Amino acid sequence: MDGETVVVAGAGLAGLVAARHLADAGADVTVFERRPDVGGRVRSRERDGFTFDRGFQVLFTGYPAVRRELDLSELDMRYFSPGAVIARPGKRSTLSDPTRDPRATLSTLRNGEVTTTDKLRTLLLRQHVASQSEAEIFAAEDGSIRDYLAEWGFSEGYIESFVAPFYGGITLDRSLSTSKRVFEYTFKAMSEGDIGLPADGMGAVAEQLAAKARAAGAEIVTDAGVETIEDEVRDDDEPVDYGYAHPVTVTAGGEEVEADRVVVATDPKEARRLTDVELIPTEARSSVTQYYRLPKREKLGTRKKILLNAADDAPNIVVPVSDVAPEYAPDGDDQLLCATFLGSAAMDRDASDLLEATRDALESWYESDFPALESLHTERVEFAQFAQPPGIHDALPDHREPNGRTYLAGEYTAWSSIQGAMRSGREAAEKVRADAER
Numbered sequence: 001m002d003g004e005t006v007v008v009a010g011a012g013l014a015g016l017v018a019a020r021h022l023a024d025a026g027a028d029v030t031v032f033e034r035r036p037d038v039g040g041r042v043r044s045r046e047r048d049g050f051t052f053d054r055g056f057q058v059l060f061t062g063y064p065a066v067r068r069e070l071d072l073s074e075l076d077m078r079y080f081s082p083g084a085v086i087a088r089p090g091k092r093s094t095l096s097d098p099t100r101d102p103r104a105t106l107s108t109l110r111n112g113e114v115t116t117t118d119k120l121r122t123l124l125l126r127q128h129v130a131s132q133s134e135a136e137i138f139a140a141e142d143g144s145i146r147d148y149l150a151e152w153g154f155s156e157g158y159i160e161s162f163v164a165p166f167y168g169g170i171t172l173d174r175s176l177s178t179s180k181r182v183f184e185y186t187f188k189a190m191s192e193g194d195i196g197l198p199a200d201g202m203g204a205v206a207e208q209l210a211a212k213a214r215a216a217g218a219e220i221v222t223d224a225g226v227e228t229i230e231d232e233v234r235d236d237d238e239p240v241d242y243g244y245a246h247p248v249t250v251t252a253g254g255e256e257v258e259a260d261r262v263v264v265a266t267d268p269k270e271a272r273r274l275t276d277v278e279l280i281p282t283e284a285r286s287s288v289t290q291y292y293r294l295p296k297r298e299k300l301g302t303r304k305k306i307l308l309n310a311a312d313d314a315p316n317i318v319v320p321v322s323d324v325a326p327e328y329a330p331d332g333d334d335q336l337l338c339a340t341f342l343g344s345a346a347m348d349r350d351a352s353d354l355l356e357a358t359r360d361a362l363e364s365w366y367e368s369d370f371p372a373l374e375s376l377h378t379e380r381v382e383f384a385q386f387a388q389p390p391g392i393h394d395a396l397p398d399h400r401e402p403n404g405r406t407y408l409a410g411e412y413t414a415w416s417s418i419q420g421a422m423r424s425g426r427e428a429a430e431k432v433r434a435d436a437e438r
Contacts, residue, residue, distance in 0.1 A: 001436045002026040007250045007259040008218075009226035009274065012040025013418060014409040015265030016209035016220075017069055017425030018432075022263075023216035025433045030259075031218060032252040034225025039206030040267065041381065042418070048376075049330025051201040055289045055381045056169070056319055056340045057418075059205065060186070062193025064134070065422035070208060076199040078325035081304040082190075086113050086161050087318075088310040089364040095162060096305070103303070113310070118158040125152060129188040137184045138415065142390040145171075148180035165308035168316045172285035172342050172385055179390045182415060189419070199327040205418075224253025229262055229274050231404035248405050261432055264402070265409040265425065268386055279397035280412050283387040286380075288346040290354045291321075292337045293374040300337075300366075307365070314357045315339035336376075344382075351378045385416040399428045407432055 004027045008015045011033035023029045037043060043054045058080070059066060066072070083096025094107040095114055129137070143151075145167060149159050159176070168174030170186055198204040210220055230249040247258045264271050272280040300307070300320050307318040322329035322336040329336040339358040341349070349357075355375040362370050393415055399407050409428035414420035 001433055004028065004261065004436050005259045006030075006261045006263060006432065007032065007226070007248070007252070007257060008263045008265055008409075009229070009250070009252075010040065010264070010266035010270075010410075011035075011038040011206075011210065011220055011222070012265060012267070012410075013042055013206060013209060013421040014411065014425035014428070015040075015263070016206065016213050017065075017422045018263050018265055018409045018429045019218040019220070020209065020213040020216045021426055021429035022432060023213060023218040025429070027432075027436075029213075029218040030257070031213070031220045032224050032226050032250075033220065033222045036222050037203075038210045038220065038222070039203055041384065042202050042206050044201030044203030046201075050291070050293075050336055050376060051328040052291050052377045052379065053202045053289075055287055055379050055384055056317070056338055057202045058195045058197060059202070059418065060189040060193055060195055062189035062191070063417075063419035063422075065419050065426070069212075069422050069426070070205065074208060075204055077194075077196040078199055078327070079194045079196040079304070080306065080324050084162070084166055084306045084308045085302050086111070086310050087307050087361075087365040088161070090367055092307075092365055094305065113161045114158050115155055117153075118155055121152055121154055125187065126191045129184050130191060132184070132188070134185055134419075137188070138181050138393050140181070142393070143180050144177050144390055145180050145183045146176035148183065149176070161310040162308065165310060165313070165316050166306075168313065168342055169306070169340060171388065172287050173387075174313050174316060174342055177389060179388045179392060181393060182388055182417075185415075185419075186417070197321075197325040197328070199325055201328070221253070226264075226266070226274065227251040227254075229264070229406055231262070231402070231406045246405065261405045261407065261436065263407045263409050263428055263432060265428070267383060268410065268412045269383070271408060271410060271412065275402040275406060275408065277397050277401045277408065279395060279401060280408070280410075281386040281392065281396065284383040285385040285387055286342075286344045286347050286382050287384045288341045288349070288354065288381070289379045290315075290339050290341070290351065290358065290375055291377040291379075292339070292355070292358065293334045293376050294337055294370070295372050296333055296335050298370065298372065309361060311361075311364075313342055315341050315354075315361060318358065318362065337373075347380050347382060351375055354378065386412060388416055399424070399431045
């Protein structure tokens with residue numbers, strides 16, 4: 001690809017991965033990002049010694065793309081303990097994997113929320129997904145998570161008290177109407193790796209990818225989003241010739257730039273606008289994450305596990321963030337918690353209302369007052385994921401869908417996840433390189 005010029009629209013995870021691989025292949029790569037910083041939805045901000053991610057996010061080290069594209073040792077990872085604490089008014093119980101969390105063996109065995117049969121089926125399910133690859137899981141016949149678990153024979157109590165809030169946190173869909181493929185693959189990833197946070201926040205993931213792209217030779221221009229793409233339109237009846245030479249005109253930051261090829265790696269709605277590809281999914285899953293200060297003396301005692309709200313979705317989960325990653329809070333007497341609320345209705349709730357809902361939940365679970373709980377920051381993410389009902393992955397666009405010399409790189413070519421985004425970036429770069437070398 002020596003001498004080939006490529007413009008990448010968007011410096012999210014997919015765009016940064018694509019830029020790095022294209023630059024490694026010898027292309028002259030420029031990334032245009034409309035925001036002042038990189039990362040897309042995977043960003044962090046700091047204030048008064050606290051780190052706030054762009055919504056509650058975690059890194060699954062079991063994802064192949066994470067292992068391929070990132071240096072986890074440089075990220076200085078901090079890890080959650082396996083499992084979770086199931087919480088309801090007046091009661092908390094631990095559910096974990098004894099093979100990976102021996103300290104929780106006794107409490108897991110005593111957990112009355114989950115039957116022995118459910119626990120055994122969970123081990124069998126783990127063996128089942130371990131035998132399948134990502135490609136096999138996403139090629140299999142689809143259905144909803146709820147129906148899938150019912151077919152496996154899991155009890156309604158297990159589904160409602162554990163899976164609904166836990167996977168509500170992963171898919172932002174507590175109803176479990178999301179594709180079972182997402183459940184199977186994330187369950188596989190959790191079984192084969194850890195769940196963690198970089199010490200400097202999830203934004204460190206994007207910063208590392210950006211550093212790798214720059215080291216490979218890519219230029220990243222921020223505060224300059226791609227506004228239009230003018231690619232030559234050819235008769236659909238003609239055979240596609242991806243090696244056909246014609247310039248693509250890109251308007252970015254108010255200026256026109258000509259490139260040999262363009263990779264669109266923006267958010268789904270913007271990608272559809274730029275390319276007119278109607279297969280790009282734009283139905284969103286929304287979430288609101290609120291961050292709190294709480295004195296360290298008021299210990300939640302979760303042992304680095306997430307608290308699942310088994311009673312309702314307000315909030316869906318509460319996370320002891322600084323218990324897992326102490327660097328998220330300043331040295332001193334304060335700890336950092338966060339709580340996640342799901343759906344578009346949560347987007348309209350006042351910050352003080354969200355605070356009171358979290359305080360009410362904690363007080364009911366611990367049967368104690370939490371007057372010192374203080375709201376620090378509220379993140380409202382209207383498009384946190386694209387909706388993934390059963391069958392949607394069969395209809396997602398290909399990287400070459402825009403035709404001509406314009407390509408797609410984004411989770412919307414794979415599935416909504418960090419794995420999907422980074423894998424898509426690499427695959428898009430491979431398609432560009434293959435076409436350029438024809």
